[in-house]
Amino acid sequence: MIIDKNINPERDLYYLGGKLIEVLSKKKSSEIDYLELYGLFNKKENVSINLYSLTLDWLFVSGAITKGQNGKIKKCF
Structure with a gap:
């Protein structure tokens, strides 16, 4: 979820997006x-590949990343 009732704020996309931006x-x-980025991110936050993908979607929608050449992830900052 993007925002929930803060039962687990470390699983919110806002939080994970910020942590992924730190890694990037x-x-x-x-x-x-x-997959290289997933490996680096998973060492820091220990998230599933599904939650990682949702975090990437969030960063793409917010304009922080875009699609690079050969399917790579390109940072926009």
Whole structure:
């Protein structure tokens, strides 16, 4: 969920989106592979691939990331 009743705020997309942006900002390259990013993010937050995908969707809709070349994820910041 984007926002819930704060039972588990560490599972909200706002929170996870911020944490994923932190991981992306540490990468020097503007593009990163989907599974490589998942590995880095999962070490930090221990999330399922489904929740990771929803977080990427959230960042895409908000304009923080876009589709790069060869299916990679491109950061827009």
